[in-house]
Amino acid sequence: MAIPRFWPRTLRWRVFLLVSGLLLLLLITAIATTVSRVHVTEADSRVRDTLRPAQTAAADLAKGYVDMETGERGFLLSRDPQFLEPYDNGSAAVGAARDRIARLLDGEPESVALLADVDAAGTAWRTQAADPAIALARADGVIADGVPGKALFDTLRTRIAELQNHVDELISAGLASSNRASGTADVIATVCVGLALVLGAASVFLLRRSLVVPLDRLVSQVREVSGGDLRREVEASGPEELAALGEAVEAMRTRILSEAEQVAAASNRIARLEETDRIARRLGDTAIRRLYGITLDLQSAAARFPRSGSAMATAITGIDRTISALRTSVYGPAAPGTRPTLRAQVSEVVGELESVHGSAPGLVLAGDLDDEPPDDVVAEVVQVLRDLLHAVAVPGGGAEEVELAPARGAIRLRVVGAVSDDQVAALRAAVAEVSGDAVVRPAPGHFTVEWSRPLRPDS
Structure with missing residues (x-):
């Protein structure tokens, strides 16, 4: 009926x-x-x-x-x-x-x-x-x-x-x-x-x-889900209140299943990282660290000798490619169609400084970074951050804090660090070579570099 x-x-x-x-x-x-x-x-x-x-x-x-x-x-x-x-x-x-x-x-x-x-x-x-x-x-x-x-x-x-x-x-x-x-x-x-x-x-x-x-059916389905069968879909039927309850339970089941998959993926990554750490401990001072140290030294030399900047940039680019190839060999190629999140890539770039110098600037990730920006924006933000960290690595100073946050339809990057007064000009020149949109705000013994990238081209 x-x-x-x-x-x-x-x-x-x-x-x-x-x-x-x-x-x-x-x-x-x-x-x-x-x-x-x-x-x-x-x-x-x-x-x-x-x-x-x-x-x-x-x-x-x-x-x-x-x-x-x-x-x-x-x-x-x-x-x-x-x-x-x-x-x-x-x-x-x-x-x-x-x-x-x-x-x-x-x-x-x-x-x-x-x-x-x-x-x-x-x-x-x-x-x-x-x-x-x-x-x-x-x-x-x-x-x-x-x-x-x-x-x-x-x-x-x-x-x-x-x-x-x-x-x-x-x-x-x-x-x-x-x-x-x-x-x-x-x-x-x-x-x-x-x-x-x-x-x-x-x-x-x-x-x-x-x-x-519908209520008996919903209770039966919820019991199956609570019993561990997270693959059991919860149907939303009946009056609007009951249908809304069923939709909420289905959304909760989907989220739990997604989080369980993320936890499993995280466990796999942790296992790989543990294996990588074991290999790194065996290799000791690996070629990746040495090459990255050479890159920082070349960046510092380019800041002191501007005339050799183009040659230094070519050498730095070649070394970066070598580092990328070595990192692929050690950590394995990325899965097809997937890439690390912006949060993970920024953390990795900042962590590279700790691998070379034994210390790294503080990392502040403010705002909501759960919604991933477009791939081109992520790539540009990561590259600019890496270049800025190289550029501000002047003698007698360096980055102390890195802040990344979304702001009004854009990604804002801020680097704070120490610099001597006689190195301010060299720091300005190095930052200008990295990006003409970056703004350097010097202060006695300190500096702040600010850079932003719109999330969309028309923003």
Whole structure:
């Protein structure tokens, strides 16, 4: 199953999306249930506080009219005023019940209209039948058979029945609405619970596929690497946080492997150097040292006798080539496509002085020299350093400190040493022959030679 495209890349957003979905379902369930329960409560309250009392009042209204009609019939038959008591009590009950119904059903046009019909039928029965018959009976008159009392009361009874039926229908409708709202709340809650279960199951599946599986794979790979299998690549997959962790572990593995190879190479170089030292101890004062001493002597003589400078330079060049050939014979040829680093070559040039004179100037390598300059820059820097060390080797002085540092897109070389005042001019001339860009800054008993080379031709 492919993960949908809208599935976020980061773990925090995936968790946020799943939690938000669950919270949204919970919120919808809570809102729907609350609205339904409020509707149920309102419907029940209306039935309990309005419609049920109205139903009771309608029954009281019907009973009151029945009492009035019974009292009227008894009085008309017996002419006994005591039979009018139910009539009067019924009249009072009718008025109270009518007012209560009007108050409870106020605002409902149909109920008000039905109540008005009852009032009209009751008034017609009283004014056209009951009250005239009672007045005639009190006057000992003869009641005619044509008085429409029964028909009017039947009409009144019909209107009261219609009102009662209407109230019963309102009660039934209220109860049905309450049941429907309660059922709707239950259905919504059930659907939301089902959706929550589906979302939970999908969340477990998606999190397992996009988090648990990549995390288990990463842990397994890291364990293999920590167990010593540095050749085991660490794959970066899963959410962005997990992928970033995998990339960091892979970078660490690559760096450890590279450093291990460098340590192995360094061990090989140390073994070769130890063998070379053993050979050097056997050879003693080798031809390389003697030739290098001759080179320094020729450089010093060229500084004292400028006219012989060209001849001396030719001789020095030939000796340097001889030294290079001897060094290749002793140390072996360099591996194809590789060369010593700038740091190593500078250290070697400075170390040559110690091999000849028994002491060497201090070496200061400042700044970041881990990024190797181009080959032509390295070659020029090494050659200029070697020539400057030869040039400043004047009688009564010499180099005391060599500093090499990158500075603003260039390699800066500085040589500090001691010189007598009468040798300053010769030192300037020797340095000028080495490089016209070198600057000599003399001081009482000391000198500073500064030279720089841009890392790029356009710098």
